[in-house]
Amino acid sequence: MYKPVSDMGLKNDFPIFKKNKKLVYLDSAATSLKPQVVIDKITDYYQNYSANVFRGVYRISEKATYEFEETRKIVAKFINAQDVNEIIFTRNTTEALNLVAYSLGKKIVGKHDEVASTIIEHHSNFVPWQVLCFELGAVFKFIDIDKKGYLLEDLEKFISNKTKILALCHVSNVLGTINPLKQIIKKVKKINPNIIIVVDGAQSFSHIKIDVKDLDCDFFAFSSHKSLGPTGVGVLWGKKEKLEIMKPFLYGGEMIDEVTFEKSSFKRSPYKFEAGTPSIGEVIAFKEAIKYIDYIGVDKIREHEKTLVHRSINLLNNEFKNKITIFGPDNVEDRGGVIAFNFDKYHPHDIAAVLDTMDIAVRAGHHCAMPLHKRLEITATVRASFYLYNNQRDLERLVNGLKKVERILK
Ligand SMILES: Cc1ncc(COP(=O)(O)O)c(C=O)c1O
Missing domain, CATH: 3.40.640.10 (Type I PLP-dependent aspartate aminotransferase-like (Major domain))
Structure with a gap:
């Protein structure tokens, strides 16, 4: 178990959150947000x-x-x-x-x-x-x-x-x-x-x-x-x-x-x-x-991402037991801050579209890795990716968002 890392409190450094107070940005693997500096x-x-x-x-x-x-x-x-x-x-x-x-x-x-x-x-x-x-x-x-x-x-x-x-x-x-x-x-x-x-x-x-x-x-x-x-x-x-x-x-x-x-x-x-x-x-x-x-420290960022990945895997598996498939290694030590998953029978694009209605930004598709998806015998996944400005609250919002996805798409 990783020690809880408190909210790094960095959102204030990223002006995008001032105008988009409810934004949960989980697509940093595509591109990160930019700090004011x-x-x-x-x-x-x-x-x-x-x-x-x-x-x-x-x-x-x-x-x-x-x-x-x-x-x-x-x-x-x-x-x-x-x-x-x-x-x-x-x-x-x-x-x-x-x-x-x-x-x-x-x-x-x-x-x-x-x-x-x-x-x-x-x-x-x-x-x-x-x-x-x-x-x-x-x-x-x-x-x-x-x-x-x-x-x-x-x-x-x-x-x-x-x-x-x-x-x-x-x-x-x-x-x-x-x-x-x-x-x-x-x-x-x-x-x-x-x-x-x-x-x-x-x-x-x-x-x-x-x-x-x-x-x-x-x-x-x-x-x-x-x-x-x-x-x-x-x-x-x-x-x-x-x-x-x-x-x-x-x-x-x-x-x-x-x-x-x-x-x-x-x-x-x-x-x-x-x-x-x-x-x-x-x-x-x-x-x-x-x-x-x-200034923040790469090692600290790494620990923070590990904690977020560890917690999100646990949260998602606990909440959605047999409905969710998370791809990649189980051991958080061997994972970066990225989680790709499939959720029940719902299409990743539909999931991402419903999450967007709640200001939760995730990526859906093949993520420019078609050979890998073919190898996994799937066509698409939902991807949540974390960075230093994400926190526990973002994970909870993702889980609540997926509950709404279930209600809407069922
Ligand atoms: C592993 C990996 N390699 C290469 C790229 C391409 O990066 P860029 O679009 O900045 O050229 C990406 C972008 O998502 C990536 O995730």
Whole structure:
């Protein structure tokens, strides 16, 4: 049993609750809410120094460049990157993963080589590899799960010395499963020391302490918008020596060293991967999100989510006994702050629509994980996902909401 964590009392920091007093927001796995400090920072940029970065020799552009680069430093420190130039800003996790598939995958994967992923991936970490393999004539394999939603341990079945890349998530956005990355990476590198490990950290960044050096992966991708920051900003961290051999992803302004009629040369990482004007204000404001998270403490956030997941599983199972199926591991230690479930015979979309009438926001559908749903022999689930601003009252509202769902849909 986890010690009760008192309401973190953070709702006041999130202005959305001022206008939507009854809102129970249980869709942070899709995107998180934004605290006032983040909104203020982005507003400050647009109001006071909204110039482009890198190109201006005037003060407001220099200020924008400074603030932009400060975010890179803060991100690097937060995930224990060894070099600030290993932090590449993209639009989102999806773009970060595609960047690796195009810039490295196309270079190192050949015909009849293999690329492995897992059956629990979000489409963002499945489709780019599937397409890559299709285009190159390589073999796409995916690691299966057991009944409880853990990845199978006999990795030798899926990984060999032909496997060039393993792309896997840290935390499943449906099952909540936390993959024991360190162990998996160690095991996989024993089978094939040259394999490239790409981690989709969209659901773990800011929920679990991330130390890329300790993990010993090659790439780690995540999105600002799922971690209190603005939309339009993703991060790809990559090992310096890997980034150096990679070709640019997009070509154009700001990423070149020199352009002549005959040929062009390119800057080094991270700039060779950041063509065109980035999401300046959004990147700048992302650091306020990280500072806020750091102030609260990732370990505290993790404990809070564990408590909420533990309590909600108990509450739902007690209230709705045989009517509810909760997917994913039973052990809360192995789960992130996500619960996907099916409720009686009701369709997830109907459940979500009725809950919305009570200002309870949950997600319904396949959550961009169709292969996983197919594997579970279902088409859709309801997903409630928690973050630092959720509390016990939200869980009670969800349970009461589901009672109303029963009354209405019966
Ligand atoms: C595990 C996982 N990976 C990748 C993504 C894609 O993130 P984005 O839409 O920010 O690119 C998501 C989004 O829900 C996710 O949950």
